[in-house]
Amino acid sequence: MQQSHFDILIIGGGQAGRRAAEGAREASPSATIAILGEEIHLPYDRPSLSKERLLDPDDDRCFVRQRMDFDEKRIELFPGQCAVSIDRQAHLVRTEEGREYGYGRLILATGSRVRWLPSFGVPGERVMALRTLEDCANLSGRIRQGARIVVIGAGFIGLEVAAAARQQGASVKVIEAGSSVLGRVFPPAAADHVARLQQEMGVEILLDTSVRQVTEGPDGVAVEIGVETLRADIAVVGIGVIPNLELAIKAGLDVVDGIMVDKEGRSSDPDIYAAGEVTAHPVLGCDRSRRLESWQVAEEQAYAAGRSAAGSPTAYAAWPWFWSDQGRHNIQMLGLADSCANWIAREYDHDRCSFVALDDAHTVTGMITINAGGDIGAGRRLLGTTQDPAQLRDPEASLRSLIPRRAAAQGSA
Ligand SMILES: Cc1cc2nc3c(=O)[nH]c(=O)nc-3n(C[C@H](O)[C@H](O)[C@H](O)COP(=O)(O)OP(=O)(O)OC[C@H]3O[C@@H](n4cnc5c(N)ncnc54)[C@H](O)[C@@H]3O)c2cc1C
Incomplete structure (x- = not known):
């Protein structure tokens, strides 16, 4: 039976697994780091699968890193390895093939599967x-x-x-x-x-x-x-996904609809972290932890979790952001649209429109843009500010002019 030990062991070779490994490497130049991934490929980003790569199978932008990038960063890859259990006391992960991998810190980046x-x-x-x-x-x-x-x-x-x-x-x-x-x-x-x-x-x-x-x-x-x-x-x-929580549940970690982690990505076991879409993590602008399916979470929350696991506690604190490309149309979302009550529409023309979310005190809590991605920058700086709905509704009034002076100064600093 093959056995290996890594200071940082990551289960899941998707985008979050890769980013967690990169975060860990940045935080610790000397740690041994490995990724166990069920898929046989190098870690890849999924967004282009429903966009560029769907139209052109030779479009390789999903492979953000090449084999040599992992070698250079001394991140060992074990593709085609499905982890089936975690022994938290012995700090051991077992795979379907019967291999065992020891860990100092473990990061679960198991993502989701389709419903x-x-x-x-x-x-x-x-x-x-x-x-x-x-x-x-x-x-x-x-x-x-x-x-x-x-x-x-x-x-x-x-x-x-x-x-x-x-x-x-x-x-x-x-x-x-x-x-x-x-x-x-x-x-x-x-x-x-x-x-x-x-x-x-x-x-x-x-x-x-x-x-x-x-x-x-x-x-x-x-x-x-x-x-x-x-x-x-x-x-x-395309009716949604189911998070891959089985390993975490079997290991007795705190799980709701995702693996519960704090802002540094730590689970209920101090030696186990979780990264990416499988986590329920604290979210800016939301009073409870949420599981979010987005590139941003797989990129940034995972990076913070990787750094934290490797000994440099790093908080993930970003307003949720998501984009979708549908043909020539670009859609973006800032904040969590499902928790907002009042939406102010800014209609620019037939194709272009933005929607600003206000709470009952007229505080900006989110934004959706449709072919108006240029508004997102201003939208970020309007978050948390109080606004007059009539001004927001006026497409002639530039959003930038509505940014309070202090926020504007910080944004341009
Ligand atoms: C087609 C598509 C288009 C998308 N487009 C966008 C977009 O435009 N904008 C946006 O913001 N987001 C988009 N997303 C969402 C974003 O890509 C996902 O949220 C992101 O891929 C999540 O990454 P992850 O690494 O957390 O999880 P996953 O990508 O699910 O990766 C998890 C990996 O872990 C592996 N694994 C699971 N269990 C085990 C185990 N027990 N042992 C070993 N390995 C295991 C899985 O096989 C998988 O490779 C899109 C997603 C898809 C599928």
């Missing part, structure tokens, strides 16, 4: 989700001129796939059980704006529509909705 319903059958070549490089390769090979594509779920990934498929000349129907697109995260006005842009790209959106059954055949897919059956070449399922 799937039994009525969708078994994932196959024609009924699929989009999470991994393999999913992307399969889907990208099937999106082409004239292909009929049904997307189940009008969340960000579903809408990005829909837009990319339209760019390739496919015909696309998006089926959504809720009454709006992005219903889990966006207020109705912003969601309607996004839905309109999708429709103008030629995407057909069916709201309040549940899928009863999906059946894959040799020539295509049958998607049953109510009494109707849609025939398609492929169905793409």
Whole structure:
């Protein structure tokens, strides 16, 4: 039985695993660091899988670091290794293959897997989700001129796939059980704006529509909705994710819908940290810890957790930020849209719009931009300031002019 010991051992070879390793290396030049990853690839970032790489399989921007970068930083990679248990007393991790790895500090960066319903059958070549490089390769090979594509779920990934498929000349129907697109995260006005842009790209959106059954055949897919059956070449399922919490639960760590960590990424065991999308971490502008699925968390929270685990306590304290590219349209979100009550719309033109979130005391708590990403910089400096809704609503009034002097001076310093 092979056994190795590392000062910092990371489980999960995704973006958060990589960033945690990089943070740990920066904090400790001498620590031994390793990543155990279930996937066989070098760590990669997922956002381009539903954007550039979906349109061009040769687009390699998802591989932010090359093999030699890991070698240079002395980060050992163990791809194809699935951790199955943690012995907290012995500081040992066991893998499916029966290998054991000892650790000084452990970082869990196990991320999420796609949510799937039994009525969708078994994932196959024609009924699929989009999470991994393999999913992307399969889907990208099937999106082409004239292909009929049904997307189940009008969340960000579903809408990005829909837009990319339209760019390739496919015909696309998006089926959504809720009454709006992005219903889990966006207020109705912003969601309607996004839905309109999708429709103008030629995407057909069916709201309040549940899928009863999906059946894959040799020539295509049958998607049953109510009494109707849609025939398609492929169905793409995008109904959310399930965090990979099993290891943490089995190890007895505090877990809610994510692994509970403090702002430095420490779990309920002082020798175990957690990083990225699998964590429930303190969030600026929110009174409880949250699990957030975003590039920012995998990048920045993970980096802080890595540094902290390696002996340089580093707090992650950032306003949540997220972006989505849907065809030529760019959408960004600052703060947590689902906890805001009052949204002020700034309509610039047919395509461009921003929404500013105010609480009842007229304090800015968030922002959504649609093709108006230039507002995000000002939005960051408006967060926490009190604003007059009428001024915010006026697209002629520059947002920068509304930044209080002290915040403006700090921003330009
Ligand atoms: C298609 C797509 C597009 C996206 N686009 C955007 C975007 O535009 N903007 C944005 O902000 N965010 C986007 N995201 C979200 C963002 O990419 C994710 O939040 C991020 O990938 C999370 O990284 P992670 O490393 O925490 O988790 P993951 O990416 O899930 O990585 C976890 C890794 O751990 C491995 N693992 C799990 N369990 C074990 C185990 N027991 N042993 C060993 N290894 C294990 C998994 O196989 C996986 O490789 C997108 C996500 C997807 C899927």
